[in-house]
Amino acid sequence: MNSIEEDKAVVARNVYFSYGKNEAVKNVSFECGNEFMVIMGPNGSGKTTMIKLIMGLLEPDKGEIKIFGKEPQKMRKLIGYMPQKESIARHFPVLVKDVVLLGINKKIYGRREIERAKRALDKVGLLHLWNEKFSNLSGGQQQRVMFARAIVNEPRIIIMDEPFNGVDIPSRERIMNVVREEKKKGNTIIAVLHNINPVLHDIDKLLLLNREMIAFGHPNDILTEYNLERAYGGTVTTITCREGYCHPLIGDSHG
């Protein structure tokens, strides 16, 4: 009998991973279904390592990760990925359409692929920039294009690494609208976020990391001063908004 439920999009059980002697992720366990899950923690806490493990780009030293009950490497086609903006090259004239089409695993793009790419770009409201140079776009627009690339294959799981870093509010809202639509369609969205406050009300599950798993659950259950102090190594003030959500006031910046 399989110990992992196949109906869950992502299941991690006691996952450990080290880069040589540096322990990056220690004893992480969580389950995520048709939800918007956020991974949060200070710089160097293993957030990006965790999403690489989920995508099967890294293999756990111990423990296991399953995507719909199977090895992540076999399920890559079901995942759409939006990398950190810092990892993207902007020094050559790649066009917006090129960026979105790169997400489609085809050697030659036909009418169907172009329609798909246009549909994805339309979802983020940038279809009019189809033939524009990617480097001419604002930071927020570039992130929207990268998000369009992540959803171009209509994936079951969308993984985003710091999608709102340096992004203007309208662009963030546009991406979040699609995230909500994707969730309604039954898909799973996982994001690494440094500042969760702007999207806190949308988060279903929060994984708080600092190399080891500090807590996992609904944000209101785990954003306690005790957990935040364990994660960030100092006192983190929280305030509760009118809607009853607990917002951590974290002042450090993404590095």
Next chain:
Amino acid sequence: MVDAYIVRAIIAIILLAINASIAGSFTIFRNVTFLVVGSAHAALAGAALAILLSINGFNMDPMVGAILFAIIVSLAASKAKEKTNIAIGIVFALSMSLAVIFISAIKEQAARVWGLLFGDLLLLTDQDIAVMVVVTVLVIILSFYFSREFLFISFDKEGARANGINVDLLDYLLLSIIAISTVVIMKGVGAILVYAMLVAPAAAANETARSIIQVFFISGIIALFSGLSGIAITIYFPIAAGAVASLIASLFYIIFALKK
């Protein structure tokens, strides 16, 4: 009737322009311009070793040796991940040391290796052209077939990996293509000027082009124009064709960069 050496030089310029367009553009996209310098100098060691082996009964075309050594530089660059330039620099120094050692062992034929340092478009043999044609066809086929993967790796390595592309293998292939093209161009203009002929046209095109396709197209045109101008000027003035071609290609970059 046009002299055979002029015809060979013109064919070499066309091949050189194709390599400058494809490999030059990918050099700019992948941001590995130092690889061109490293490969060119490693190629000297390879050529010297091939000559040394040939003297000792193991017949080998110096260009084959040059290509093999250039590929070693691309392997080091690919393995080094984010420390690419340091790795290229170390292999560059290592292969130059080997080049000097090998050259000192082939005293009588050392001029053949030093010839590669400066190159000469007008001294190319039919065999040189044949090797250049074969290598260029290989570069065209591989670059065309893996164009999406090469572009993806240059734009966003992490995204390419997540998309199921074997980034380590294809990045190595891309860097090897650049190294191989470097040797092809080096045969015409020499190790010192290869940087100008491979990198400058694509760098100039990158400053002015509005799309990826335009970069390939414009860099090819610049390389072709520079090369043919070099030949034309050489016919009337006693100046090295490769040097003139490299000078014109570099001027294109300066003009486009200033215009931007």
